[in-house]
Amino acid sequence: MTKRLFIDKLSSRWMVLCLSVLLLLPLAIGLGLVIKSSDLWLTHALGSLIFSQDWSPSESQFGFWPFILSSLWVTVVALIISMPLCLLAAIFLTQFAPTWMLKVMRPVIDILAGIPSVVYGVWGVLVIVPLVADIIAPMFHNESLGYSILAGALVLSVMSIPYILNMILEVFRQVPVELGEASLSLGATKWETIKYVFLRKGATGIISAYGLGFSKALGETIAVMMVIGNVVQVPASVFDAGYPLPALVANNYGEMMSIPTYDSALMFGSLLLFIIIITINVIFRYIIYKSEAI
Amino acid sequence: MKTAIVTAEKRVEHITTEVPIMNISNLNVYSKSAHILKNINITIPKNKITVLLGPSGCGKTTLLKCMNRLTDLYSELRLDGTIEIDGQNILTERNRITEIRQKMGLVMQRPYPLPMSIYDNIAYGLKLKGVRDKNVIAEKVEKHLREVALWDEVKDRLKSSAQRLSIGQQQRLCLARGLAVEPEIILADEPTSALDPISSRVIEEQFSKLKDDYTIIMVTHILRQAKRLADYVVFMYYGEIIEHGNAADIFENPQTDILKEYMRVGH
Numbered sequence: 001m002t003k004r005l006f007i008d009k010l011s012s013r014w015m016v017l018c019l020s021v022l023l024l025l026p027l028a029i030g031l032g033l034v035i036k037s038s039d040l041w042l043t044h045a046l047g048s049l050i051f052s053q054d055w056s057p058s059e060s061q062f063g064f065w066p067f068i069l070s071s072l073w074v075t076v077v078a079l080i081i082s083m084p085l086c087l088l089a090a091i092f093l094t095q096f097a098p099t100w101m102l103k104v105m106r107p108v109i110d111i112l113a114g115i116p117s118v119v120y121g122v123w124g125v126l127v128i129v130p131l132v133a134d135i136i137a138p139m140f141h142n143e144s145l146g147y148s149i150l151a152g153a154l155v156l157s158v159m160s161i162p163y164i165l166n167m168i169l170e171v172f173r174q175v176p177v178e179l180g181e182a183s184l185s186l187g188a189t190k191w192e193t194i195k196y197v198f199l200r201k202g203a204t205g206i207i208s209a210y211g212l213g214f215s216k217a218l219g220e221t222i223a224v225m226m227v228i229g230n231v232v233q234v235p236a237s238v239f240d241a242g243y244p245l246p247a248l249v250a251n252n253y254g255e256m257m258s259i260p261t262y263d264s265a266l267m268f269g270s271l272l273l274f275i276i277i278i279t280i281n282v283i284f285r286y287i288i289y290k291s292e293a294i
Numbered sequence: 295m296k297t298a299i300v301t302a303e304k305r306v307e308h309i310t311t312e313v314p315i316m317n318i319s320n321l322n323v324y325s326k327s328a329h330i331l332k333n334i335n336i337t338i339p340k341n342k343i344t345v346l347l348g349p350s351g352c353g354k355t356t357l358l359k360c361m362n363r364l365t366d367l368y369s370e371l372r373l374d375g376t377i378e379i380d381g382q383n384i385l386t387e388r389n390r391i392t393e394i395r396q397k398m399g400l401v402m403q404r405p406y407p408l409p410m411s412i413y414d415n416i417a418y419g420l421k422l423k424g425v426r427d428k429n430v431i432a433e434k435v436e437k438h439l440r441e442v443a444l445w446d447e448v449k450d451r452l453k454s455s456a457q458r459l460s461i462g463q464q465q466r467l468c469l470a471r472g473l474a475v476e477p478e479i480i481l482a483d484e485p486t487s488a489l490d491p492i493s494s495r496v497i498e499e500q501f502s503k504l505k506d507d508y509t510i511i512m513v514t515h516i517l518r519q520a521k522r523l524a525d526y527v528v529f530m531y532y533g534e535i536i537e538h539g540n541a542a543d544i545f546e547n548p549q550t551d552i553l554k555e556y557m558r559v560g561h
Contacts, residue, residue, distance in 0.1 A: 098369070178406045181364050182468070185400035186419040186475055187392040196418070201409040 033274060037267035049268065055232045062265045064272060066234050070149065070242030071276070073235055074228060075218045077153035082160050083210055089161075090168040091194055102169075109169075113162035121226035124155035129227055137239050144239040147229035152242065155227055156217050164213040171205030172198065203291045211284030215277050221246035245273045312339040315478060315509050316361070321375035323356055323365070323533075330356050332533045334375070338479075338526075343501060343510045345520045345541070348530035349556070354513040357530070358481050361511065362398045363391055379479075396423065399472025399508075401482040405464035407456035408471075412448050415456045415467055419475035438474045442466040442500055462493025469500065473508075480504065482512040486519065498523060517560030521545055529553050 001009075041049065044062060052063025093102050132154070133146030144150075175198050183193040199206070229241025230251065249266050316338040323331040331353045338344050346354040359365050363384060365373060376383045384394050396419070408415050416435040425431055435452070439445040444466045448459070456467055465485065472480060482501070486494035501510055501523055514520055520527060524541040531552050537544060548554045 176406060177367070178402055178404070179408070181367065182400065182402065182406045182471075183408065183418075184364060184367070185362055185395050185398065185481075186471065187396035187422045188418075189392055192422065196410075197408055 030271075030274060033267055033271040037264045037271050039261050039264035040268045041264075043261065050272070053234055057259045057262045057265065060259075060261060062261075062268070064245075064269065066232050067243055067245045067248050067269060068272060068276070069234055070228070071218060071244040071246070071273070073149050073238070073242060074152040074156060074224060074244055075214060077149060077238055078156035078160060078217050079210065079214055081153065081157035082164060082213070085157075086161055086164040086168055086209075086213075087206065089165055090172055091198075093169060094172040095190065095194060095198075109162045109166055113166070117159065117220060117223040118226075120155055120159050121223035124151060124223060124227035128154050132239070140239070142237065142239045145229070145241070147227060147241050148239050149228065149235050149242045150238040152224045152228035152244070153238065155223050156220055159220060159223060160213045160217045163216060164209050167209035167212065168202075168206055171202040171209065174205070175201050204288050207284060207287050207291060211281060211288075214280055214284070218277060218280070219246055219273065221250050225250060245269050249273075312342070314338065315340040315379065316511075317376075317378040318361075319376050319378075321357075321360065321373070321377065323353075323360065324372045325370050330371070330533050331360070334535055336528055336535060336538055338509065338511060340509050341505055341507075342525035343505050343512060343523050344526045344528065345524035346511065346513045346528050346530060347517070347520045347524075347556075348515065348536075350515055352530045353533040354515075354530055355483050358483050358511065358513050360385075361479075361481060362395045362400060363387075364400075366391075392422070396475045397477050398479045398481050399469070399475065399477040401465070401469050401472060401480065401485040403484045404488045405461060405468045407459070407464050407467055410456065411453045412456045412459070412467060413452040415471050416474045419471060423475060434474060438470040439467075441473055441504075442470040443496065444470060460493075462489050462496065465489055465493065465497060466500070469497070473504075477508065479509045479511060482510065484513055484515070486514075486516075494519075517557060529556070531556075 040062060049062055049064055050068065051065050052061070053065050054061040054063045055066065093105055128151045129146035131146075132148055132151045133144055136150065137144035137146075137148075179197055179201060180193055183197045184190070188196070224244055225247035228244065228247065230243045230247055231241040232243050233240065235242045248269050252262075253266050314337045318334050318336050318338075321331055321334040322329070334357060346357060348354050356365070356371075360373060361377060361384075365371050373385055375385070377385055379394070379397060384391075387394060408418055410418070413435055416438055417431050420431050420434055425434075436445060436449075439448065444463060447463060448467075456464065459467060465488070469480075469485075480501075485501075486497050489497065498519065501512070504510060505525075512523065521541070526539070527541045527544040528538040529536045529544065529552075536550050537548065537553050544553070545557070548557060
């Protein structure tokens with residue numbers, strides 16, 4: 001075998017190796033979490049672990065329901081705020097705004113994406129928490145300390161905007177200009193063209209942007225932890241404090257190891273997060289598959 | 295001597311039977327750095343195929359886009375002059391631009407089917423026009439798909455995605471889509487440039503038939519295609535109209551060296 005052919009073979013093998021590492025990684029993480037949390041799920045019924053609200057580690061009561069709900073609440077509310085915002089901003093920037101505006105926005109978006117989450121957390125504590133306590137909650141005749149699901153969601157929505165917006169901008173940039181011209185030439189207005197043609201053409205990309213945004217928001221830890229209150233309860237409204245899964249793990253891991261199975265419980269919390277993210281991904285994949293069929 | 299008289303007679307006859315549908319006068323188009331179209335003056339005859347001929351980059355496509363104001367999409371372009379259709383200058387029109395565009399069907403270099411089913415591609419323009427009656431829509435979808443000889447190929451899969459058609463079928467679908475808004479004029483920008491010879495011939499045949507009901511303005515750089523189809527030829531070079539007139543006269547008796555050269559190389 002000549003040297004060139006040998007290198008050729010070697011390089012492709014190397015790529016396969018890299019790829020398999022990438023493929024095995026989530027499996028390994030999942031498996032690790034399952035094994036490490038086995039102490040808990042072998043001794044407690046799975047149903048009560050997930051759906052019970054009793055959380056007292058010292059009495060070996062581990063109900064994850066409040067954490068699961070807090071995580072979902074804060075993520076869903078955050079995305080309800082950021083999804084339409086990102087979509088409209090992307091439509092405006094690519095279809096209506098002068099080109100210089102997009103050029104200015106690009107670095108701004110990158111900077112927003114690059115700000116460390118702890119900085120968002122501090123901003124949340126200083127601005128969002130008082131805003132919720134003093135203005136938003138009273139508007140809805142609610143009392144709130146400000147440390148709440150809503151505060152977490154607001155911070156999280158701002159954090160997810162650059163991420164989602166960037167992806168949607170890319171989606172719209174890839175729609176060919178000629179498709180717009182075709183629609184306009186048939187007598188559509190600009191808005192009709194966006195609504196019936198661009199959104200439909202970009203649907204798959206937009207949905208996957210939302211899916212990735214959801215996964216990212218669900219796992220965001222520090223900034224949310226700083227403003228959400230960290231109270232173990234099933235939140236009754238967005239003005240209540242919550243305690244999402246990532247915060248549970250981050251706050252307690254490495255401490256209180258004297259309590260038996262607490263360590264496993266935190267691993268189980270991570271596993272739940274992992275499973276939720278996989279489920280969400282599968283759901284979004286399915287929606288994408290459906291929308292591609294059109 | 296005798297032939298000269300015959301051509302002269304023909305010319306007279308030709309002019310008298312022509313009805314103008316579009317009048318372009320003193321049209322100039324500028325971009326930031328260039329003068330793209332220079333002082334364009336032409337009259338487009340009704341129910342004829344007018345071919346805009348010329349090398350790539352000479353402004354043919356820009357001229358075509360001026361005609362249905364797709365130039366609006368390019369904010370760097372500045373237009374002056376007039377384009378009159380039915381006695382109305384479309385360049386100054388503000389509010390009725392969608393109606394004006396519906397007077398013209400557009401066929402582009404490559405087919406761009408809308409991201410929806412075959413049926414909805416045709417129904418789209420009808421719905422924009424305000425047609426709501428489902429039976430009327432279904433009737434027209436069939437009519438226009440037949441008009442472009444596509445009906446038999448797609449009638450069993452009208453609800454499937456238009457993207458799955460072959461490129462030649464897609465181009466015919468795009469033509470049908472344009473016809474569905476019942477335009478007076480068909481604007482075609484190198485409509486066969488992405489197609490294989492057989493699909494190209496189908497499109498050309500459709501055009502020859504369609505000129506009974508429509509006026510066709512077609513951009514091409516293919517000399518032979520122009521010869522096959524054109525009734526009237528506009529030869530452009532670097533943003534200017536070099537020669538224009540009856541196809542037979544232009545091709546048999548080119549006046550300028552540029553056109554002679556283009557015809558020599560084009561063979």
